[in-house]
Structure formats: structure tokens, C-alpha cells
Amino acid sequence: MTEAKVDLKDDDVYRAHRGEFRTLTVPDRAYLAVDGHGDPNTQVFGDAVQSLYPVAFALKFASKAAGRDYVVPPLEGLWWAQDMDTFTRRRDKAAWEWTLLLLVPGWLGPDEVAAAVEGTRAKAPPRLDDVRVEVLSEGRCLQTLHVGPFDDEGPVLHRLHHEVLPGAGLSPTGRHHEVYLTDPRRTAPEKQRTILRQPVS
Template sequence: MTAAKVDLKDDDAYRAHRGEFRMLTVPDRAYLAVDGHGDPNTAAFAVAVQALYPVAYALKFASKDAGRDYVVPPLEGLWWAQDMDAFTRRRDKAVWEWTLLLLVPDWLGADDVAAAVEHTRRKAPPRLDDVRLQQLAEGRCMQTLHVGPFDDEGPVLHRLHHEVLPGAGFVPTGKHHEVYLTDPRRTAPEKQRTILRQPIS
């Protein structure tokens, strides 16, 4: 009998509701990661995405062959700028820094990722050598669900940073984290669903 395919989104960290800011503790996790800079609407962002997914699928199929299948998880991203107002309020995309992420199941490790990268090399995706395994320890976080275009996130983030967190006695620590529950290539902007997460202390 074939084991059920694991959906890595069946986890508390992937639950959020529009209009609700919820505190949770996110366990340490490992991700495929690639870095970038600037406006996410440019080719550089698309190239970074194209580097991640072939490795993610090579990793998935190797795991499936070994007896543990899973659904490739949604794209995620860490976002920051020297002045976070450039991200949360002014939305000055030219100065943004980012790291794109794809979650790696906890039963896979560095050797599996290295093998997946080598398996992918024959396809020669751009920036393949920039893909790495990154550990992320976020701990206590506040998150909410944004429904709508990415460019409409600003007021939600400003409220989180300047009203919700100070009102609850917390300050942001670490990098802003987004989880893209819908594929923007296949989803109308007004229906896009994005988890907005901020590590706090």
C-alpha cells in the first residue's frame, strides 16, 4: 500500500485569517533559499524563482522514490530594507532586499539537497549555484492573512508594525516573512492570498 502524500501546509504556521492578527510560535525549519535585491516585478525575481523550483521537484521525486512523497510547498519570502518604512509604508521597491524560500521536509537534509542540486544541473536553470539550504529560527511571531494585490499590503503592514505590535507590548525582530498561498500567475490579483508574518520579541 502506498503511503499518503504529505501536505506540508497542514501545519499551524500556515493558518491565518483576514483581519485577525494571531500570535504563534513557529518551529525551526529548513528551506531552499536564494537571495535577491530590488523590485519583485523585474526579471531578477523571476530568475530566482526559476532557480528554486527545479531543485524542489528533484528533492520531492527523490523522496518519493525513497518512500515518502509530499506536495511541493508554496513559495515564501523574507523581505527587508535598511529603513523598513520603505517596505511597510512607502513601498520603495528599488531598495528592497529579499530571500525566496521553499520549505524542505524535516526528514531531508543537506546531503539530499546537494544531490537534488546536482541532479538539476543538467537542466542548467539560472542561478542554480546560488540555491542553498537555510535554517530559519523565527520563534514567536504575529501573522495575518492578506487577500488582494501585493501592492495593497502596505496599510496592513503599517498597522501591524505601528499599532498591533506596540499595543500588545511587542517589537518586530528579524525579517518580514510572506507565504504565497496562491500562485499569482493563475490567480486574479483581488483573490491572491498571502500570509504576512513578523517575528517579534
């Protein structure tokens, strides 16, 4: 009997509702990661995405061959800048720093990742040598669900940082984290669903 395919999105950390700011504790999690700078509507951003996914699928196929299949998780991203108003008000994309992420299931380790990277080399992803494993230790976080275009996130983030966090006696402690539950290539902008997460203390 074939073991059921695991959907990593069934985890509680992927639960969010529009208009609700929920506190949760996010355990340490390992990700495939690639760094970048500037506007996400550029080739640099596209190259990062095109380098992560081949490695993620190589990991999946190796895991499946070993008897444990899973759904490749959604793309995630860390975003920051010297002035956070570039996110919440001005949306100055040229000033943004980012790290794109794809979750590595807990039963796979560094050896499997290294083998997946080498197994992908023949496909020549543009930034394969920049792909690394990063472990996030976010701990206590506040998150909500944004529905709509990415460029409409500003008011939600402004409310989070200037109303919700101060009102709860909380302060941001880490980088802004987004989880892209829908594929923007296949989803109308008004239907895009994005988790907005902020580590807090």
C-alpha cells in the first residue's frame, strides 16, 4: 500500500485569516534559500526562483524514491530594508532586500540537500551555487492573511506595525515574512492569497 502524500501546508503555521492578526509560535524550520536585492519584478528575482525549484523537486523525488512523498511547499520570502516605510507607505522596491525560501521537510537533512543540488547541476539553474540551507528560528509571531495584489499589502503592514503591535505591547524582532499560498502566474491578482508574518517579542 502506497503511503499518502504529505502536504506540508496542513501545519498550523500556514493557518491565517483575512482581517485577523493571530499570534503563534513557529518552530525552527530549515529552508532552501537564495538572497537578493531590489525590485522583485526583475530577472534577478526570477533567476532566484528558477534556482530554488529544481532543487526542491530533486529533494521531493529522492524522498519519494525512499518511500516518503510530499507536496513541494509554497514559495516564501523574507523582506527588509533600512527604513520599513519603504514597505508600509512608499513601497520603494529598489530599496528592498529579500531572501526567497522553500521549506525542507524535517525528515531530510544536509546530505539530501547536497545531493539534490548536485543532481540539479546538469539543468544549469542560473544561481544554483547561491542556494543554501537556512534555519529560521522565528519563535513568537503575529500573522494575517492578505487577499489581493502584492502592491496592496502596504495598508495591512502599516496597520500591523503602527496599530496592532503597539496595541498589544509587542515589538518586531525579525524580518518580515511572506508565504505565497497561490501561484501569481496562475492566479488573478485580486485572488492572490499571502500570509504576512512578523516575529515579535
